[in-house]
Amino acid sequence: MSAIVQVNGLNKTYDGGFEALKNVSLDIREGEILALLGPNGAGKTTLISTICGITQPTSGAITVGGHDVIDDWRAARKLIGLVPQEINLEPFELVANTVRFSRGLFDRQRNDAFVDQVLKDLSLFEKKDNRIAELSGGMKRRVLIAKALAHEPRVLFLDEPTAGVDVELRRDMWALVERLRADGVTIILTTHYIEEAEAIADRVGVIRGGELLLVEDKARLMSRLGQKELRIELRDGVEALPDALAGFDLTLSDDKRSLLYTYKTGEERTGITRLLSAIQDAGLTLADLQTRESSLEDIFVGLVHTEEGEPS
Amino acid sequence: MNWNGIAAIWRFEMARFFRSIIQSIVSPVLSTSLYFVVFGAAIGSRIPEVEGVSYGAFIVPGLIMLTVLQQAIQNAGFGIYFPKFIGTIFEVLSAPLSAFEIVIGYVGAAAVKALLIGCIILGTSFFFVDITIQHPVWMIAFLLLTSISFALLGFILGIWARNFEQLNLVPLLVVTPLVFLGGSFYSITMLPPIWQTISMFNPVLYLVSGFRWSFFGMADVPVAASLAAILLFTALCLGVVWWMFRTGYRLKS
Structure with missing residues (x-):
């Protein structure tokens, strides 16, 4: 064209x-x-x-x-x-x-x-x-x-x-x-x-x-910039992130019942398999799994934010 | 040449004129009739003839000029100021129209409106006084040139003005006094010598004088001077408009 x-x-x-x-x-x-x-x-x-x-x-x-x-x-x-x-x-x-x-x-x-x-x-x-x-x-x-x-x-x-x-x-x-x-x-x-x-x-x-x-x-x-969010719902809530999962970039949801994990869809290794087996090793039981694709908005906010001049 | 564009502007401006037909036509006709009644009949009957012309007839050219000047300035000024004020000017500025074509559209429409009103007033005056026009072609020429040049002035004012007050400032404080002091209602031979000399610096005097000459064959200044004055004024306005568009003065950033 x-x-x-x-x-x-x-x-x-x-x-x-x-x-x-x-x-x-x-x-x-x-x-x-x-x-x-x-x-x-x-x-x-x-x-x-x-x-x-x-x-x-x-x-x-x-x-x-x-x-x-x-x-x-x-x-x-x-x-x-x-x-x-x-x-x-x-x-x-x-x-x-x-x-x-x-x-x-x-x-x-x-x-x-x-x-x-x-x-x-x-x-x-x-x-x-x-x-x-x-x-x-x-x-x-x-x-x-x-x-x-x-x-x-x-x-x-x-x-x-x-x-x-x-x-x-x-x-x-x-x-x-x-x-x-x-x-x-x-x-x-x-x-x-x-x-x-x-x-x-x-x-x-x-x-x-x-x-x-x-x-x-x-x-x-x-x-290229897309991220996905994996939401892991636990059958029984936890008070804090178990030590066994400390190596992962996880956040605990406010209601303490879900773990949130973000990963880049373009990457070769998303780390999901390792994460899931670690969760199993930690003795937690899963209730549900959800993934959500990040919108252009998330990409945009991330882009403008990084370009803001913060050395990274 | 973008003739379609010129025609579009012209048509749009004329539509505005006919939309407010009362304001456009009835009001100048009414105010002129009042001048005739007051100056022509009431006071004029006590004023002797001016060089063989009854006073009522004598003021006709001045009255027409007065209205034509005001209308030409007002119409052109408003025509370009209003789009600027409400923001629709962007469309004209982004169109494939040259400055010259924009001016032809807006100034042309304003001049035609002023010319129409001038003719209507002339028609009205036949109801009040007897007039014969000695040089009809020159009369039309003076009327046309005046309409165009003062529409150009109005266009300049419309671009210059930042608010409605400024838009009305120059017509009110400069043009109207110049018209009244420019021999619209008297011959400057009626004035003391010092005022005659001062009047010579009033550009409107040349217009009124030339215009009156086309009616009655009498003039305060030579006709050639009148013609030169109005052509000079037109050229001056064109120069200013050209400069405004070239620099984007108060139009573009």
Whole structure:
């Protein structure tokens, strides 16, 4: 797969001297769904704004569809749709008119049939002649998406699309993302909900303090850093960890009835066999065993934590 | 050129105008009619003719200019300030539109609105006074240039303003006094010599004078000077707009 968006050595320093992006390089493949994950203020929005031409880069180069966003900005921008984080819409304007406006801005000829279809896809069609001010928050967010899709973009940026959104809309949004992907649209979404990245992304980029820490296939990222937790329930509780088990990295649950053991799934030796026989030798009786795969969230927290600069 | 984009902005701005049709049209027409009643009929009947033109007719060009200036500034200023204020400006800035195209869209719409209102007021004035327009083509030209240049000024103010108060500050404190002191309601020959000289530094005088000349063939300053003044002002505004977009002044970070 070829890269539809290429970011090379991008730096952005705001007037106040704040370094929002530090030497970011990133290739986004055509047709993929990339999730940019990071805490608030990590530089996710700055990265998107710079690709979209709203923020001027301090240095570095960006191309979209092979077009440089500075030198060949018209061609580059026509390919991009942006759903911003903030809900900013003209309150007195009609839904259909704002969507038509967006289509025109991006140099597409008026096509009311297409706009109607976009509105239908987003369950907005019944509201097309309503004023924006009359819509609920969730509906307004749908309008933002409709506006971003009105000019048939090839690359769609979703900046925190599901922040403060109800479950139903979130599911709709994910379904929409799937549909768009089927049409070959490349989707970049920023989020600090890891479950979102986990649910829909092909690749995950982690950004913190203006630096892109890594970009990796979601599955590989999870297997590389993935941990599993083994929960060993004991028939009879224990007051403290038996001495015989001191050599294992075990914790005793608060109710003193289970032992918790974490291990990396990628490792050759997980130590489980040795642990289980040690437990048997210690004379404990097992009631149940459970394993739980760590979520992307656990990985993410671990990653950001280690990168925090603690020497390890 | 992104003509679709220009048309989209233009249509959107015109829709705003027609949405608030009362505020857009009825209010300037009403206030102009009041000027006619007060200055034209009540006070004007006691003022002798000005160079062979009845006072009621004499103030028509000034009245039109007054409203056109205010409307052009207001419409363009609000047109660009409001998206900035509510945040929708990001869309325009991320669209494949050059600064020039954005200006054509917003300033074009504001100028057309101001021009429409100018024509409506002219139409209204026929109900109150007898006027014949000696140079209709020049009249249209002056009206058009004024609408465009002051819409440009409004656009600049809209980008500059950080709040609604600032947006209204310049029109209120600078433009309105200049218009009133620019011979809208009198010929500067009526003033003492020292004030005549001071008035020469008022740019609006040149506009009103040129515009009045197109009606009645009389002018406070040569027509060429009027034309030069308005072209200079347009060029100046264009220069400022160009600089604003080039530096991203209060638009981009």
